[in-house]
Amino acid sequence: ETGVTQTPRHLVMGMTNKKSLKCEQHLGHNAMYWYKQSAKKPLELMFVYSLEERVENNSVPSRFSPECPNSSHLFLHLHTLQPEDSALYLCASSQSWDRGRLNTGELFFGEGSRLTVL
Amino acid sequence: AQSVTQLGSHVSVSEGALVLLRCNYSSSVPPYLFWYVQYPNQGLQLLLKYTTGATLVKGINGFEAEFKKSETSFHLTKPSAHMSDAAEYFCAVSGTGGFKTIFGAGTRLFVKA
Numbered sequence: 566e567t568g569v570t571q572t573p574r575h576l577v578m579g580m581t582n583k584k585s586l587k588c589e590q591h592l593g594h595n596a597m598y599w600y601k602q603s604a605k606k607p608l609e610l611m612f613v614y615s616l617e618e619r620v621e622n623n624s625v626p627s628r629f630s631p632e633c634p635n636s637s638h639l640f641l642h643l644h645t646l647q648p649e650d651s652a653l654y655l656c657a658s659s660q661s662w663d664r665g666r667l668n669t670g671e672l673f674f675g676e677g678s679r680l681t682v683l
Numbered sequence: 684a685q686s687v688t689q690l691g692s693h694v695s696v697s698e699g700a701l702v703l704l705r706c707n708y709s710s711s712v713p714p715y716l717f718w719y720v721q722y723p724n725q726g727l728q729l730l731l732k733y734t735t736g737a738t739l740v741k742g743i744n745g746f747e748a749e750f751k752k753s754e755t756s757f758h759l760t761k762p763s764a765h766m767s768d769a770a771e772y773f774c775a776v777s778g779t780g781g782f783k784t785i786f787g788a789g790t791r792l793f794v795k796a
Contacts, residue, residue: 655726669734672719
């Protein structure tokens with residue numbers, strides 16, 4: 566496989582469920598991102614990991630818990646979500662800024678996981 | 684701080700007509716600028732990017748954009764629209780030394796036959 570792969574593509578869960586979204590990148594990048602895309606709103610950056618360390622956490626509620634076990638994998642653990650959390654969750658990767666060379670910040674996105682919270 | 688404004692949430696053109704999608708940005712540091720496209724049920728795909736050098740950048744599918752520092756603009760154009768261009772387009776800005784890419788709200792392009 567190539568690029569950025571997200572699973573599952575669609576997820577329906579109740580407010581008391583626990584589920585996880587998975588992202589895997591095959592591009593040799595070492596920065597990974599979670600974005601939330603809601604209707605009629607700009608993309609919201611949720612979390613950024615660089616070299617497996619979290620470097621951005623944009624005031625995201627604790628019911629979203631990220632995990633980055635290695636530079637190729639990123640998870641978003643979901644627990645007691647609210648209906649307003651229904652959205653498309655996009656994973657992206659890029660070359661880390663720490664590589665000591667010019668990095669344009671170009672993002673490579675997966676196809677997203679469409680989450681519906683009932 | 685950085686921000687992006689895309690003028691017009693919806694743009695409709697006829698097939699073969701000029702496509703012009705507007706983007707203005709603000710940035711306290713020299714910006715890197717991007718246009719991404721999103722087709723239904725897919726993630727975002729890079730169309731083109733400006734980092735340094737030539738201010739007119741060409742991208743995929745016949746699109747191009749011009750960085751105008753004096754106008755803080757990065758408008759996207761295509762001389763002749765095709766039905767397959769119907770999608771949502773996002774302008775984005777990032778600065779050197781950070782991980783934050785700020786996206787505009789998006790412009791949905793409709794192409795009429």
